[in-house]
Amino acid sequence: MKKRIIAAFSALCIALAAAGCGKSDTAAQTGNPEVTGDTSVSGKVVIYTSMYEDIIDDMEKELEIQFPNLDIEFFQGGSGTIQSKIAAEMDSGMLGCDVLMVAEPSYSLELKEKGILEPYTFSGVDKLMFDYDPEGYWYPVRVCNMVLAYNPEKYSKDELPTSFKDFAENPEMKGYLSMSNPLTSGTAYSSVVGLYDKYGEEYFKSLNAQNVAIESGSVALTKLETGECKEIMVLEESVLKKRQEENSKLEVIYPDDGCIPIPSTIMIIDEEHSANKNVLAAKAVEKFFLSPEGQKLIVNGWMYSVRKDVSEYPYDAIPLVQLMENTIPVDWEKCYKQRDEIRTMFQNNVTIPG
Amino acid sequence: MENKKKFYFDVKWLFIIAIVGFLLVFQVFPLVYLLIRAFFAEGSFSLDAFTRIYSTSMNWSCVLNTLITASLSMVFGVLIAFPLAFLVGRTNLYGRKLFRTLFLMTYMVPPYVGAMAWLRLLNPKVGTLNVFLESIFGLSEAPFDIYSIGGLVWVLTTFYYPYAFITLSRAMENMDPSLEEASRISGASPVKMLFTVTLPLMLPSIASSALLVFVAAASCYGIPSIIGAPAKIYTITTRIVDYVYVGSAEGLTDATVLAVFLMVLALVILFISNFVIGKRDYITISGKSVRPNTVDLGKWRIPLTILTGLFAVVVIVIPFASVFATSFTVNMGKSVFEEGNFTIKYWETIFSRNSIVKSAGNSLISSVWAASLGMIVCIIMAYLLKRTNVRGRSIPDFLITVGSGTPSVVIALSLIMTMSGRFGINIYNTIWIMVIAYMIKYMLMGMRSVVSALSRVSPSLEEAAQVSGAGWLRRLKDVVFPLIGPSVVAGWFLIFMPCFYELTMSNMLYSDKTKSLGVDLFLYQTYHSQQTAAALAGAILILVAVLNIVLSKLTKGKFSI
Numbered sequence: 001m002k003k004r005i006i007a008a009f010s011a012l013c014i015a016l017a018a019a020g021c022g023k024s025d026t027a028a029q030t031g032n033p034e035v036t037g038d039t040s041v042s043g044k045v046v047i048y049t050s051m052y053e054d055i056i057d058d059m060e061k062e063l064e065i066q067f068p069n070l071d072i073e074f075f076q077g078g079s080g081t082i083q084s085k086i087a088a089e090m091d092s093g094m095l096g097c098d099v100l101m102v103a104e105p106s107y108s109l110e111l112k113e114k115g116i117l118e119p120y121t122f123s124g125v126d127k128l129m130f131d132y133d134p135e136g137y138w139y140p141v142r143v144c145n146m147v148l149a150y151n152p153e154k155y156s157k158d159e160l161p162t163s164f165k166d167f168a169e170n171p172e173m174k175g176y177l178s179m180s181n182p183l184t185s186g187t188a189y190s191s192v193v194g195l196y197d198k199y200g201e202e203y204f205k206s207l208n209a210q211n212v213a214i215e216s217g218s219v220a221l222t223k224l225e226t227g228e229c230k231e232i233m234v235l236e237e238s239v240l241k242k243r244q245e246e247n248s249k250l251e252v253i254y255p256d257d258g259c260i261p262i263p264s265t266i267m268i269i270d271e272e273h274s275a276n277k278n279v280l281a282a283k284a285v286e287k288f289f290l291s292p293e294g295q296k297l298i299v300n301g302w303m304y305s306v307r308k309d310v311s312e313y314p315y316d317a318i319p320l321v322q323l324m325e326n327t328i329p330v331d332w333e334k335c336y337k338q339r340d341e342i343r344t345m346f347q348n349n350v351t352i353p354g
Numbered sequence: 355m356e357n358k359k360k361f362y363f364d365v366k367w368l369f370i371i372a373i374v375g376f377l378l379v380f381q382v383f384p385l386v387y388l389l390i391r392a393f394f395a396e397g398s399f400s401l402d403a404f405t406r407i408y409s410t411s412m413n414w415s416c417v418l419n420t421l422i423t424a425s426l427s428m429v430f431g432v433l434i435a436f437p438l439a440f441l442v443g444r445t446n447l448y449g450r451k452l453f454r455t456l457f458l459m460t461y462m463v464p465p466y467v468g469a470m471a472w473l474r475l476l477n478p479k480v481g482t483l484n485v486f487l488e489s490i491f492g493l494s495e496a497p498f499d500i501y502s503i504g505g506l507v508w509v510l511t512t513f514y515y516p517y518a519f520i521t522l523s524r525a526m527e528n529m530d531p532s533l534e535e536a537s538r539i540s541g542a543s544p545v546k547m548l549f550t551v552t553l554p555l556m557l558p559s560i561a562s563s564a565l566l567v568f569v570a571a572a573s574c575y576g577i578p579s580i581i582g583a584p585a586k587i588y589t590i591t592t593r594i595v596d597y598v599y600v601g602s603a604e605g606l607t608d609a610t611v612l613a614v615f616l617m618v619l620a621l622v623i624l625f626i627s628n629f630v631i632g633k634r635d636y637i638t639i640s641g642k643s644v645r646p647n648t649v650d651l652g653k654w655r656i657p658l659t660i661l662t663g664l665f666a667v668v669v670i671v672i673p674f675a676s677v678f679a680t681s682f683t684v685n686m687g688k689s690v691f692e693e694g695n696f697t698i699k700y701w702e703t704i705f706s707r708n709s710i711v712k713s714a715g716n717s718l719i720s721s722v723w724a725a726s727l728g729m730i731v732c733i734i735m736a737y738l739l740k741r742t743n744v745r746g747r748s749i750p751d752f753l754i755t756v757g758s759g760t761p762s763v764v765i766a767l768s769l770i771m772t773m774s775g776r777f778g779i780n781i782y783n784t785i786w787i788m789v790i791a792y793m794i795k796y797m798l799m800g801m802r803s804v805v806s807a808l809s810r811v812s813p814s815l816e817e818a819a820q821v822s823g824a825g826w827l828r829r830l831k832d833v834v835f836p837l838i839g840p841s842v843v844a845g846w847f848l849i850f851m852p853c854f855y856e857l858t859m860s861n862m863l864y865s866d867k868t869k870s871l872g873v874d875l876f877l878y879q880t881y882h883s884q885q886t887a888a889a890l891a892g893a894i895l896i897l898v899a900v901l902n903i904v905l906s907k908l909t910k911g912k913f914s915i
Contacts, residue, residue, distance in 0.1 A: 096783055213584035216880035218880050219470075226686050
């Protein structure tokens with residue numbers, strides 16, 4: 001009797017595993033055969049990234065065309081998860097990846113100082129609209145944009161705050177607001193730094209008085225749909241994605257006091273610390289992502305390009321140039337150097353006051 | 355013959371050494387290392403980190419919240435589980451089998467999925483259940499607020515009482531009915547019998563199940579992170595994960611230091627529990643395998659069935675229905691039945707997306723390994739514990755208990771630090787680190803299952819085999835296994851299930867090739883799409899239910915958790 005049960009389980013197990021393997025091989029056949037990619041690099045490259053799964057699905061197909069001999073693997077996770085994973089890996093001396101596409105420049109500053117990055121000279125720096133490392137240790141590769149969002153099916157825009165300042169101060173909103181946790185989300189942390197510079201600690205005291213909920217973006221978006229929240233502070237891409245994919249009516253509000261565009265960086269791990277010791281290939285991948293073709297993949301993923309010469313912008317969004325007219329700047333050096341201080345400030349005021 | 359050898363080596367020792375060795379390397383060493391690292395973060399002994407962490411008032415509020423919510427969940431969990439275990443296991447309640455399956459359902463779904471469901475049902479503004487109750491009773495405000503200590507306790511209780519239910523059901527099955535019969539013959543009513551005989555007999559099991567619930571609730575991450583965080587109620591686990599997410603070496607130290615508290619708390623509880631369970635021979639077990647008699651509920655049969663049914667509807671049917679409804683809803687702001695708002699695309703996604711299918715395969719493989727290896731350990735240990743008086747036989751038992759009492763976060767942290775090559779073993783980024791973490795955390799449930807089954811099998815059968823000349827291994831194979839088979843399968847299942855959707859440890863141990871279903875589910879829940887997460891949870895639930903039925907059929911109804 002027991003044998004039969006065990007046999008049944010093993011069969012199930014093998015079947016599922018086989019199903020998993022079978023699918024991953026088909027991706028290579030899709031795409032345009034006319035485009036001949038870079039065949040000079042081969043081997044394997046692992047990329048840690050916090051981009052959405054859907055975007056990665058599309059990118060993988062395009063990358064197989066670009067690099068027919070190179071096996072590129074993505075490992076997806078929230079920026080918090082990946083950073084803690086990297087911290088634990090550094091403790092053991094070697095990382096599990098070759099390229100990082102995660103978090104914001106302040107994290108890049110930290111990794112550069114730790115001495116595990118490989119510099120790369122990118123020839124098109126004059127095309128970049130955002131800060132980059134002059135020594136080539138990191139470049140911006142995609143732009144996430146912190147905005148406000150609401151649900152026109154539940155509440156009218158006229159009654160809602162249209163600026164970050166009003167978001168924290170409008171008494172009507174008390175108990176109906178939500179934002180991400182700056183401890184676990186790099187973009188949320190950057191936004192906190194931007195708002196801290198602009199409005200000071202008072203801003204966060206007001207946020208606390210508003211009883212703002214601290215939770216992940218997807219939970220907040222659902223609360224926006226159900227009407228549990230009237231307005232949320234959220235990444236624009238998550239709203240745009242819902243609009244395009246689910247025909248959602250949720251709408252973005254570009255705050256009057258400025259959006260907070262947060263460039264996310266691309267970095268190469270040096271030979272000594274990288275998983276596959278394939279720096280040459282890693283550089284080729286980085287070059288591609290920074291090229292106009294690579295940037296189009298980013299834009300398809302509802303994020304903004306970092307290049308001036310890419311005119312495309314995300315679905316239902318506004319052109320980058322227009323976006324950049326009114327922004328709240330973030331001081332990356334400060335982000336990095338005063339991280340603990342600012343996090344404690346936020347926690348003391350908003351997370352667990354008292 | 356044995357006397358001829360001067361240094362007779364008992365073959366049983368080999369097993370104990372192997373198992374203890376395994377536990378020493380993969381459980382004791384990492385945990386001790388973690389402790390050392392907490393004190394020696396900067397190379398020399400220092401209490402700086404401790405002072406820093408424990409002088410912060412917000413950390414103390416987390417400690418307090420953890421103690422309050424876990425204690426209350428423990429009390430309510432047992433208060434719910436005991437009568438349910440009695441009604442379902444020992445009386446002629448209608449639909450007992452169905453109820454039993456239903457009550458175990460919550461053990462089979464990831465707690466954070468349930469937390470999401472309750473969030474939608476009981477949030478004070480637009481919670482479905484709240485709105486419904488308001489309109490029925492004409493209330494001016496929502497009767498329930500999930501964002502409170504009470505809400506947190508409610509969800510923790512509804513998800514962890516099955517731990518107590520499983521333990522108590524087993525103890526009830528093992529009870530000697532003659533004492534109860536004596537009380538009934540002497541004229542006691544069923545209720546009087548319950549309070550004067552059954553309850554006192556069950557006390558040690560109640561204590562051990564209470565502590566099981568306490569530790570589970572105290573070390574839970576998913577529920578407090580989803581319900582507690584928006585309410586600004588933080589627990590130790592959410593703080594630890596916060597510290598880990600800080601991503602720096604210092605964050606890791608801070609997490610470690612906070613984890614030490616949880617570890618100490620768990621150890622203290624285990625000592626209390628062992629002290630009480632040390633007297634577990636209260637439960638008189640007769641030599642022969644007897645099933646306790648069924649108590650006739652009489653005129654209470656129908657009302658009690660209705661009451662139990664109501665409980666099942668509120669605690670199981672409603673939240674699960676909400677999960678299924680979510681998985682078909684496009685816009686969560688509208689009813690699933692509204693035109694154009696129904697979709698099956700989320701179900702298509704979970705079966706077609708590469709990464710999900712791969713994760714499901716990973717989880718299946720690692721939890722099958724964890725459950726299978728775990729059961730081998732459990733069977734041998736249970737046998738040594740119950741059938742022999744080999745010295746040191748309780749050491750592995752103790753270690754297994756400590757392992758399951760150790761918070762998941764602590765296990766994961768300690769494994770990352772010690773198993774990534776620094777000490778000669780590098781299993782980080784492989785499925786083995788997960789298999790080992792799962793085994794350490796969940797073997798106890800399997801162990802309990804086998805121990806309880808063995809208690810029911812009379813040793814006389816083995817003695818007969820021994821007299822006929824069968825050796826130890828032979829007796830195990832020909833007598834013991836066939837008799838405890840269904841319980842072994844049940845134990846296997848009890849380990850397999852929580853591993854299959856495990857989140858807290860997997861979330862820290864996974865790599866590109868070993869991403870697990872629990873991680874994916876949580877990512878979808880909090881990052882990508884709640885509806886996809888709901889579909890995934892629904893699929894897990896269906897899979898588990900089907901497996902349950904298949905196993906039940908294969909073992910001709912003998913199998914039950």
